[in-house]
Amino acid sequence: MTVTADTTSLESGVRSYSRTWPTTFQRAKGSFLYTPDDEPYLDFFTGAGVMSYGHNNPILKDALLRYLTEDNIVHSLDMLTTAREDFLNTFTEQILRPRGLDHTVMFPGPGGANAVEAALKLARKITGRESIVNFTNAFHGMTLGALAVTGNSMKRGGAGIPLVHATPMPYDDYFDGDVPDFVYFERMLADSGSGLNKPAAVIVETVQGEGGVNAARLEWLRQLAEVCKKYEILLIVDDIQVGCGRTGGFFSFEEAGIVPDIICLSKAISGYGLPLALTLIRPELDVWEPGEHNGTFRGFAPAFVTATEAIRTYWSDKTLEESTISKGAFVEATLNSMVAKRPEGELTAKGRGLIRGLEFADPEKAAETCRNAFDAGLLVETSGPRDEVIKLLPPLTISEDELNDGLTLLRNAATDALD
Amino acid sequence: MTVTADTTSLESGVRSYSRTWPTTFQRAKGSFLYTPDDEPYLDFFTGAGVMSYGHNNPILKDALLRYLTEDNIVHSLDMLTTAREDFLNTFTEQILRPRGLDHTVMFPGPGGANAVEAALKLARKITGRESIVNFTNAFHGMTLGALAVTGNSMKRGGAGIPLVHATPMPYDDYFDGDVPDFVYFERMLADSGSGLNKPAAVIVETVQGEGGVNAARLEWLRQLAEVCKKYEILLIVDDIQVGCGRTGGFFSFEEAGIVPDIICLSKAISGYGLPLALTLIRPELDVWEPGEHNGTFRGFAPAFVTATEAIRTYWSDKTLEESTISKGAFVEATLNSMVAKRPEGELTAKGRGLIRGLEFADPEKAAETCRNAFDAGLLVETSGPRDEVIKLLPPLTISEDELNDGLTLLRNAATDALD
């Protein structure tokens, strides 16, 4: 097996990360990826937040290998399997019910976009309305329904059709405090002459990852939930990137004390990088007809197995949650100290829990910092509309030393870029 | 681990196969699924055509277990990995190039709908046109872009928005020979006053699985390719269900001698039920900007491993292809003999290769036959707009005895239903 220049030429030009990190990876363990030559890279990217429990987590690996070795079912659409039942019971009893959520679980397909598509379809079916309110700099996926509620203009341009049935509203702090929260949205809803098509639902990320690590204030989330309730609009939380413990609690909205009507999960839910997505639905809203939304990979059994094991291992007590909050605070403090040492406005620290961002006034410096970091063995990527924010998504299971090492590498990379 | 009535109540009402087959499955091997009590079910459904090489195929299993055991990378978005490179090289050299296809490979996301969405987006971007021509009784997926080109009215109704930018044209033999092929389509294209929005692309399945096992004649496919060429419309073949050898050759369109501009693959491509999808693009049409279409699970490494192993094992010579054709002929002959023994019009045999259909004049008899078959230990499902066609998708690797046994079970089930 050799790395050849040929392979990239065999792929579509749409490929992206292999451009950012022009090397080949082979193995992975915990917080590190390794090249075929065993060169290690500390992973503060974790496959866009998928590998929250570290790469090839040994507990999950054991469960997975056992499952496969014993010839348990790998693929069965949405037929009943013991793996599916085990997951449903465990997820419901250990995750949903203790948090006061009586949602039913839908398996909408293998990826996050499927979870979003199903959520939007259902919201429209329930309300009989077509329009969805999304937020500035939102990211929800690349299929046409999900893309219509995504902000990035380059990605929207790829649709090839006008993306309609969605109206963007300003996310929290979009106007740097110049405009009262929701004044625009509420005024438009209250005014029957505003011309705003009354939305079926609002879809929101509590922390916008792709959008630049924008963390909404909990108070803002609560106000949003109240606006939705007042105007009988469904509230969809897309917790695909920042759910599953990324901000501390299992769901990122727990801390705000809100209960979304529909919740989208994917990425870290399987715990092992296996494709799985969930759409959680308040039971009185579960008006699907049997088979009205289907799909081949809607319930990938090995993913059920690792997901179930991950819940049992990491969510039966508060250990992981508390550790995440504590590590997040450490990253925050470190970033704040970096910011404090630079001229006013050059850098800004952002984020919540273990999704953190370092915003650069000059996007080119952010890119340079990433390149420096890569050269030093640290994987970090940028996000935001101008790729101006370095996004930190270390494994939740990262050790304190690794975390400290990574931050040191990041600090050096930034210093080299900025000085 | 116990089967409980509870688990289904925890799932959304959208679940479907667990209604058709109200039992729990646990293990699987070759052509059989097993319940926790080791009750075997002969699988003529194979997860909607996914398990073409049989369940938990031992050769692929070995490769998969080795990969996982060695802590190779499981998840890495579209970063370069040795698994990815190995797949790209193998797929290109053993599948594409020998068939005269110079397409580049895009990984659009984990499932078939992603492959279709990417194909449609790209076709629109290339041509600057929005409209797509699809065919009556087509099935391409549940995300909004794919759903717009899907025929089933119940599933379309689930969109919650009007599905536009698509115009259905009659599939082969839609009028039972009363209307010359393509007379309608060509007349509409040639007439600048027809009101048909000029399509960016035509999307077609060479055999419509969900639509009722309708196999287009090769001549019809060739004519379609010519119409597309004449009017400068892109030709997209959705080979998600009937590609990867289901009809004999690796691609279902090979036999017709046509070269699609864009090809969608998924389902059986990994060979092991692992979510993977490909969009193959003629190189001069690969106009994506880097990252213009992205997604988290776009290149699931374990799926690369089993897919690569499957190609090496089954596609380095003609053995599988010939066996599939031979088995297909056997099924065809069996179905024909069933049809011949019944009153004229009661049953009709359909299909190509190892995707075969038995159409019932009375849809209720099709349902009853499936229930009888299930009770006797055979899994078959219906398809078609009225669920009137029993669809047979046995593993390509099924033994002749198993195939014969299954057909006997089917014959008995049908006889019990019809008499």
Added chain:
Amino acid sequence: MTVTADTTSLESGVRSYSRTWPTTFQRAKGSFLYTPDDEPYLDFFTGAGVMSYGHNNPILKDALLRYLTEDNIVHSLDMLTTAREDFLNTFTEQILRPRGLDHTVMFPGPGGANAVEAALKLARKITGRESIVNFTNAFHGMTLGALAVTGNSMKRGGAGIPLVHATPMPYDDYFDGDVPDFVYFERMLADSGSGLNKPAAVIVETVQGEGGVNAARLEWLRQLAEVCKKYEILLIVDDIQVGCGRTGGFFSFEEAGIVPDIICLSKAISGYGLPLALTLIRPELDVWEPGEHNGTFRGFAPAFVTATEAIRTYWSDKTLEESTISKGAFVEATLNSMVAKRPEGELTAKGRGLIRGLEFADPEKAAETCRNAFDAGLLVETSGPRDEVIKLLPPLTISEDELNDGLTLLRNAATDALD
């Protein structure tokens, strides 16, 4: 008042008829238009069928001048006026009720496109469906709703947005008899998997004027009405160009014995070239809320006056209807004799009543014939997707001599072009 080259430069480049007929007109009387130098032009165009009772018809002129002189109301939106009441009573009692039509009258705005927009909006509101079926080579107007159901690709291109929510079906004889009537449409409606969005309504012209003077057979119209009834689709007849007596009876569909759910009228309804449009609605379908569709010029009082006078003058007995049929037969015979004298296929005669067409195998010859006719003092225009059909729309009140003169001029013009 001088004709200057300047004036055309002051107008938008969208102007069209002033290009076809590059002269200035000033007066008009009966079947003739006159230039400032009193050069007469025999008018076989009549403002696209508006001036059916001849230009400045003296009976209508008297009524109009009296109304204006006495300072009766000219403009009042949809306030009640004596002119409005008089029209409503006369139109209902002399036109609708004797024909067994119990429709209510809506004034949707000043032009035909308003009548079509109102019809489509209402059909969608009634049925809760979005899609409309229109026909190949239909023409219904330039506003976005009407344009979506219009066939001409150049005009559709002017929309600047994708025109959706409409599916074109083949008009009568679209396939020169190769395909049974409605086989396509009915099959698509009957098949729940066809992918055709179930239409709210069908909109049809009984004779397509702009589309090339295509006259549907009465049997085809009856079958269409039956298909609509069977599938609970509303039937809208756009009688804007060929209603008001153009084919003989007041409504062009009378002869077929069908009763449309909604009828659009405009053009000749005022009888004097004054902007007026009507949308006629079966009373049980009149579900508009007050003011739900409004508009400034919805009920132009002078147009009511001339329309009322025209009904009293021309529609209290069968004289006009019979004369129109007789003149139409004369034109038909004349065109047939022209066709017969030319090589097979060079010319084709088309039409019904006093809307007649002469189709040229070579569109350039049609254009040349029009130019020749203009030079000789006859106004005729082309229609059809390739501008290949000369459309004849003489005043219904034309004298036999004038009709004969005009046909002679046309014959000579065509002969000069073709020889």
Added chain:
Amino acid sequence: MTVTADTTSLESGVRSYSRTWPTTFQRAKGSFLYTPDDEPYLDFFTGAGVMSYGHNNPILKDALLRYLTEDNIVHSLDMLTTAREDFLNTFTEQILRPRGLDHTVMFPGPGGANAVEAALKLARKITGRESIVNFTNAFHGMTLGALAVTGNSMKRGGAGIPLVHATPMPYDDYFDGDVPDFVYFERMLADSGSGLNKPAAVIVETVQGEGGVNAARLEWLRQLAEVCKKYEILLIVDDIQVGCGRTGGFFSFEEAGIVPDIICLSKAISGYGLPLALTLIRPELDVWEPGEHNGTFRGFAPAFVTATEAIRTYWSDKTLEESTISKGAFVEATLNSMVAKRPEGELTAKGRGLIRGLEFADPEKAAETCRNAFDAGLLVETSGPRDEVIKLLPPLTISEDELNDGLTLLRNAATDALD
């Protein structure tokens, strides 16, 4: 001719003004309408601003009667006529050029909605973008293109399809000064991740008539024009209701010193209530192909005649403009004194020039005031999203005594309603 209860039953239930003012009108002169019994009604509504020069203005009437009596052409689509040339020359030389406008003149059809549809189509064609930005409480018409940029939710609901391709932005003072002007719009435009589809054009009324007599500040209009210029978005001013001198100058935007790319005129342009509409286009933007937008009543000759006469009579000097401003100031002062006598917040005075509004905190009081006024012989209507604003649109030619009388009637009607 008798008023019968029957006539309203013959009309569609969509009729509206005949409900508000349940009587029949017959004659009209200057500032008054008269019933068949010669009961006078002072007209502060003027057919929604159409009759700006008074009903049956004698100067225009003479010109119109002369034109009709001499058998000049009434209808000729867009053929060249002396009436058309005369209008084009006069309008260009006396209206456009003196105001520094080099726009070409398009005749898009007979009504305001046609002018708006043509403007939107052209803006999309020029820019290749689909989206339009409109404003809260905008009113632009009832055809699908115009309705999509109209705010009123009841009227939007009548479309029967989702109205897309438009995003409403807050009109001037929408947030009572809480939010800086354009902060929302500009932020969305500047941010490539906002999710706002980049608009082809902004369409704006300088004073929103139907929306509740909201007069934008001149400074706001200038800022809007600058935002459009900065982001290369076309600026369309819909001057249908408040152009033609309603605010003083011929165009309502003159005072702000801005030059729109496209201007829509209709309503008062003919001066006599005759249907006519114009779309004015900056010459470099006039990219229409000949005939790309057409229509039957695009250039109603009698309307050209009265429009030309009105320009000659009223727009060759500043007399009318100054008188309008002076009368407007008088109405404003009167309304302000009414407001001052009532409790804080009960009434608010609004408007500019001779379009004025009196907003009631309690919409029911506005309705009651209108009913009282009608009973006393004064026609005024409400506008605004809750019908809470009485809109005053007296003739520009009203005498000071009539104006004073009308305001006295209004004051009494309001006092009776409020006390």
